[in-house]
Amino acid sequence: MRLLDISLTVSPQMPTYKGKKEMKPVIEKTRSLEEGANESRFIFPSHTGTHIDAPRHMIDQGKTIDQIPLDRFWGPAVVIEILGRPAIDRDALLPFSSFILKDHYLILKTDNSLTNLSREDFVYLTESGAQFLKEKEIRGLGMDSIGIERNQPDHPSHRTLLASGIVIVEGLYLTHVLPGMYLFFAFPLKIEGGDGSPARALLLTW
Amino acid sequence: MRLLDISLTVSPQMPTYKGKKEMKPVIEKTRSLEEGANESRFIFPSHTGTHIDAPRHMIDQGKTIDQIPLDRFWGPAVVIEILGRPAIDRDALLPFSSFILKDHYLILKTDNSLTNLSREDFVYLTESGAQFLKEKEIRGLGMDSIGIERNQPDHPSHRTLLASGIVIVEGLYLTHVLPGMYLFFAFPLKIEGGDGSPARALLLTW
Numbered sequence: 001m002r003l004l005d006i007s008l009t010v011s012p013q014m015p016t017y018k019g020k021k022e023m024k025p026v027i028e029k030t031r032s033l034e035e036g037a038n039e040s041r042f043i044f045p046s047h048t049g050t051h052i053d054a055p056r057h058m059i060d061q062g063k064t065i066d067q068i069p070l071d072r073f074w075g076p077a078v079v080i081e082i083l084g085r086p087a088i089d090r091d092a093l094l095p096f097s098s099f100i101l102k103d104h105y106l107i108l109k110t111d112n113s114l115t116n117l118s119r120e121d122f123v124y125l126t127e128s129g130a131q132f133l134k135e136k137e138i139r140g141l142g143m144d145s146i147g148i149e150r151n152q153p154d155h156p157s158h159r160t161l162l163a164s165g166i167v168i169v170e171g172l173y174l175t176h177v178l179p180g181m182y183l184f185f186a187f188p189l190k191i192e193g194g195d196g197s198p199a200r201a202l203l204l205t206w
Numbered sequence: 207m208r209l210l211d212i213s214l215t216v217s218p219q220m221p222t223y224k225g226k227k228e229m230k231p232v233i234e235k236t237r238s239l240e241e242g243a244n245e246s247r248f249i250f251p252s253h254t255g256t257h258i259d260a261p262r263h264m265i266d267q268g269k270t271i272d273q274i275p276l277d278r279f280w281g282p283a284v285v286i287e288i289l290g291r292p293a294i295d296r297d298a299l300l301p302f303s304s305f306i307l308k309d310h311y312l313i314l315k316t317d318n319s320l321t322n323l324s325r326e327d328f329v330y331l332t333e334s335g336a337q338f339l340k341e342k343e344i345r346g347l348g349m350d351s352i353g354i355e356r357n358q359p360d361h362p363s364h365r366t367l368l369a370s371g372i373v374i375v376e377g378l379y380l381t382h383v384l385p386g387m388y389l390f391f392a393f394p395l396k397i398e399g400g401d402g403s404p405a406r407a408l409l410l411t412w
Contacts, residue, residue: 057245071209
């Protein structure tokens with residue numbers, strides 16, 4: 001058995017949603033070894049880096065991150081690679097239909113992985129793509145973009161998945177990951193009332 | 207298989223090391239649904255709540271949290287309960303010697319679990335206790351206190367374990383956990399240069 005790390009390193013240099021500066025984390029040293037111990041403080045936006053969206057992110061009265069049952073955050077997963085497309089719609093997903101399984105995670109590797117998730121015009125999931133995944137009743141979607149969509153008024157891709165209880169994991173680092181079957185884990189922090197949480201995302205292979 | 211959550215809820219009310227106010231997390235709302243999406247920002251001390259200590263916390267040039275191999279953060283675990291002792295020393299551990307196994311996690315449940323980890327004079331691991339666990343070559347120690355020691359000059363319990371590559375997981379919530387064998391997980395965030403990181407800690411039972 002082998003663990004693959006598919007998480008972004010948390011640092012002030014990390015890519016953020018559309019490159020926004022206010023979404024960068026801040027790491028401050030608060031104490032040194034001379035004072036007794038090295039300690040620090042993180043200032044961390046809830047939708048930066050490798051993170052999970054709670055339904056509350058986009059849905060009024062939706063579940064917060066601490067209200068989601070733990071077992072939603074892991075499960076069997078398939079990694080599929082779709083290159084050369086600016087957006088992932090139903091047509092892009094259809095050829096992989098037999099690999100997109102009920103109650104499994106789908107991990108989407110796109111052209112975003114060629115540029116370290118730094119593109120502002122990143123590859124995203126369209127509303128028809130989200131609708132297809134809802135019909136497939138997947139457990140969760142993980143993607144190699146800081147957000148799963150951009151420039152779609154009212155965020156229909158987020159809303160379609162979150163309203164169906166499908167977990168959204170954003171900011172996955174997949175450059176070194178081959179398509180195939182894995183076991184996926186990404187347990188968020190138990191943040192009271194959280195609209196999202198950073199998580200360490202992993203794939204187990206054997 | 208069943209997952210047990212052994213993590214503290216992250217909230218401004220959570221217990222902190224010796225009740226220190228500056229160790230409380232801050233959660234600020236930065237955006238609302240009317241503005242497009244609920245978003246927030248966490249200000250999070252590196253040694254608050256359920257968290258992992260990197261060697262760098264106490265050792266000059268020790269490994270930082272992003273330098274520790276991933277497979278150190280999970281493994282077979284035994285939960286043992288030691289009640290009625292103000293500190294856990296070698297003598298307190300000796301009766302459990304045959305359950306404290308090489309390359310396993312030891313999860314220590316103490317009187318701290320009777321008071322929700324809020325005691326400033328919390329039960330801690332003494333230097334002789336740490337020395338015993340080093341000799342046992344355990345993989346990691348998890349404990350129901352925000353720190354594993356207090357009021358020991360130069361932190362010998364931390365230093366003994368961290369210098370031996372033994373992972374320290376602090377702030378475990380164990381009130382509902384029975385002694386026995388489990389699989390333990392607590393993967394930290396991959397924080398560049400981090401002296402510690404919050405983590406969602408879990409036990410798997412079957």
